[in-house]
Amino acid sequence: MADFAVWAPLPRLVRLNVDGAVHPMARDDDGWWRASVDCAPASRYGFVLDDDPTVLPDPRSPRQPDGVHDRSQLWDPRAARWTDAGWTGRPVPGGVIYELHTGTFTPEGTFEAAIGKLDQLVELGVDFVELMPVNAFNGTHGWGYDGVLWFAVHEPYGGPDGLVRLVDACHARGLGVLIDAVFNHFGPSGNYLPRFGPYLSSATNPWGQGVNLSGPGSDEVRRMIIDCALRWMRDFHADGLRLDAVHAMVDTTAINILEELAAETDSLAGVLGRPLALVAESDLNDPRLVTPRDHGGYGLTAQWDDDIHHAVHTAVSGERQGYYADFGTMTTLATTLRNGYFHAGTYSSFRGRRHGRPLDTTLIPATRLVAYTCTHDQVGNRAVGDRPSQNLDQGQLAIKAALVLGSPYTAMLFMGEEWGSTRPFQFFSSHPEPELAAATALGRKSEFADHGWDADDVPDPQDPGTFLRSKLDWSEIGQPHHARLLEFYRGLIRLRRTEPDMADPWLPHLDIEFDERRRWIVMRRGRIAIACNLGADPAEVPATGRLLLDWGEPQVGDASTTLPGHSVAVLRAV
Incomplete structure (x- = not known):
C-alpha cells in the first residue's frame, strides 16, 4: 500500500493515475488531495486535474525516470543501501x-x-x-x-x-x-505547479517568476x-x-x-x-x-x-x-x-x-x-x-x-x-523545445552585448559543442x-x-601591509606571513622567517624577502 498526497487547492477535481489505472482522491480543507493504493514499489504515477486528461508529474516527485514532462516514479529512501553509519560529519566553517x-x-x-x-x-x-x-x-x-x-x-x-x-x-x-x-x-x-496552486508570486527575478513566500497560500x-x-x-x-x-x-x-x-x-x-x-x-x-x-x-x-x-x-x-x-x-x-x-x-x-x-x-x-x-x-x-x-x-x-x-x-x-x-x-543547455532553445541563445547574446562583449563571440548554449568544451581534461x-x-x-x-595560526578565524587578528605603487601585499596571521608580489618587477617586502611554501624562488633575508615578479612566499617567523 502506498500513500499519495498532493497540495492542489486550485482544481475542482484531482484524480490519481498509477500505472495507467485511475483512482479517486479525497480533498481536505487545506487543499490537500489524498489516496492510498496497492501498487508496486516502483510504480509510475501522476495526477489528472479537472477535465484535462493529461497526467501531470507530482510537484514533490521522488523520481522522474523519463524527464520532467512525464510521470513520476515511487522511490523509497528507506531502501537505499548506505555504508556511512560511522560518518559523524564535519563543520563547514574554516574548511x-x-x-x-x-x-x-x-x-x-x-x-x-x-x-x-x-x-x-x-x-x-x-x-x-x-x-x-x-x-x-x-x-x-x-x-x-x-x-x-x-x-x-x-x-x-x-x-x-x-x-x-x-x-x-x-x-x-x-x-x-x-x-x-x-x-x-x-x-x-x-513547470506545471501553477495548475496545482499558488506556487508563484507576482515578483520577478532575472531567471523567471518568483516563488510565493508571503502571499495567499x-x-x-x-x-x-x-x-x-x-x-x-x-x-x-x-x-x-x-x-x-x-x-x-x-x-x-x-x-x-x-x-x-x-x-x-x-x-x-x-x-x-x-x-x-x-x-x-x-x-x-x-x-x-x-x-x-x-x-x-x-x-x-x-x-x-x-x-x-x-x-x-x-x-x-x-x-x-x-x-x-x-x-x-x-x-x-x-x-x-x-x-x-x-x-x-x-x-x-x-x-x-x-x-x-x-x-x-x-x-x-x-x-x-x-x-x-x-x-x-x-x-x-x-x-x-x-x-x-x-x-x-x-x-x-x-x-x-x-x-x-x-x-x-x-x-x-x-x-x-x-x-x-x-x-x-x-x-550550456539542452532544451528540446525549439522556441525555448532559440530564446535562450538570443537572451545570452543580448545580455553580453549590453555589457560590451561582442555578441558573435558568445557560444550557443544549445550547441552540444558548448557542453563538450566545458568538460575537464584530466590528462592535463x-x-x-x-x-x-x-x-x-x-x-x-x-x-x-x-599551522595553528592559520586556523584563527578572527579578522581583528589579521594584519595587512601593502604598497600601492610597487604592488606587493603581506598578510600576517600570527607567526605566518603570506607575501605576494602582484607586480611584474622584483619587490622587497617586510617579511622574513622560515620559508614554508613559495612560488617564484623568493630570496629570504634577515630582515626582508625579495620577491620576483608574480611570486609568493609563505613564511613562519622564527
Whole structure:
C-alpha cells in the first residue's frame, strides 16, 4: 500500500493515475488531495486535474525516470543501501569546499564516474564536495538552475540511487557533501505547479517568476521548500546545502524563510547527530544572513563573498569592467581582506547607490564568509566562459590561490582550478523545445552585448559543442606546469591544517601591509606571513622567517624577502 498526497487547492477535481489505472482522491480543507493504493514499489504515477486528461508529474516527485514532462516514479529512501553509519560529519566553517558540475567533472558526466575522481580530491586536501544542482531539470544537460521538480534527482546523472552511491563514497573518504539548491524560481519548461496552486508570486527575478513566500497560500509553498531542503540532508545524507541567490527570495513575513529553514536544519542536525550547514549565495553584503538568531540574524552557517573574489581578481588581472569598477587597487584588496566586505554601506558606482552593511568582526568570525578565486558563475558568466588560467600566468594564479587559501575565510575552489585547467566553463543547455532553445541563445547574446562583449563571440548554449568544451581534461594533470600548480594548491591547503595560526578565524587578528605603487601585499596571521608580489618587477617586502611554501624562488633575508615578479612566499617567523 502506498500513500499519495498532493497540495492542489486550485482544481475542482484531482484524480490519481498509477500505472495507467485511475483512482479517486479525497480533498481536505487545506487543499490537500489524498489516496492510498496497492501498487508496486516502483510504480509510475501522476495526477489528472479537472477535465484535462493529461497526467501531470507530482510537484514533490521522488523520481522522474523519463524527464520532467512525464510521470513520476515511487522511490523509497528507506531502501537505499548506505555504508556511512560511522560518518559523524564535519563543520563547514574554516574548511575547503570543492565546487563541481557533475556533467562536466568527468567525460561520462555521471555520479558513478565522479566517484572515480574522489581519491584525487582527498589528495588535494579539500573537506567538502559541493555539487551544482542535481534536481530534475529539462533536457539532458545544463547547469541545473532551471529545475522544476525540486525533490527529484536528475536522471542522466544517475538518478537517486546514483546520488546515494556518490554521497556514500564521499563519506567513506572523509569528504562532506553540499548540494546546491535553487528555491528562488522554477525553470521555464516542465513547470506545471501553477495548475496545482499558488506556487508563484507576482515578483520577478532575472531567471523567471518568483516563488510565493508571503502571499495567499504561501504557508504550503514555504513548507515545500523546507521539506525539500531537509530531504536532501535526511534522505540523501548531504551535509548541507548551498542556497542559490537568496536575495531573489522575496519574503515580507516577520520570520524570513531563511531563518525558518535554519532553525529546522539545526533541529534535524540534533536528530541526526551530525552538523548540517546552510551556505547562502547573496549579493546583498548583508551580515544578517550569518548573524546568530539570538542576535537578530537568520543563523545561516556561511555565505558566499563576491567582494573578496572581485578584490583579488581585479588586483591580479587588472580587469575593471562592469561590477569590477570599484575594485582593482591594492587598497581595495587590503580593505576587503581586513573587513570581509568592501561595500559595507559605501557607494557602489556599478549600482549607482550605497550598498551593503558592515560586518561585526567581533561577533562574526571570518569563517562565516566563503572566499574563492573563481566559481561557476564568475567563469561561466563571462562571454566565452574563459577561466583565469586562460588569461593569467601561473605566478598570478598562485597569488590568487595564496590570498584566498591563506586568508582566514572558509575557502572554495572550482573544479579544475587547482591545476589551472585550460578548458572553459561555458553556459550550456539542452532544451528540446525549439522556441525555448532559440530564446535562450538570443537572451545570452543580448545580455553580453549590453555589457560590451561582442555578441558573435558568445557560444550557443544549445550547441552540444558548448557542453563538450566545458568538460575537464584530466590528462592535463600529467603535464609538468599543471602538476606544479596542483602541488602548490596542495601545499596551501596542507598549511591551513598544520599551522595553528592559520586556523584563527578572527579578522581583528589579521594584519595587512601593502604598497600601492610597487604592488606587493603581506598578510600576517600570527607567526605566518603570506607575501605576494602582484607586480611584474622584483619587490622587497617586510617579511622574513622560515620559508614554508613559495612560488617564484623568493630570496629570504634577515630582515626582508625579495620577491620576483608574480611570486609568493609563505613564511613562519622564527
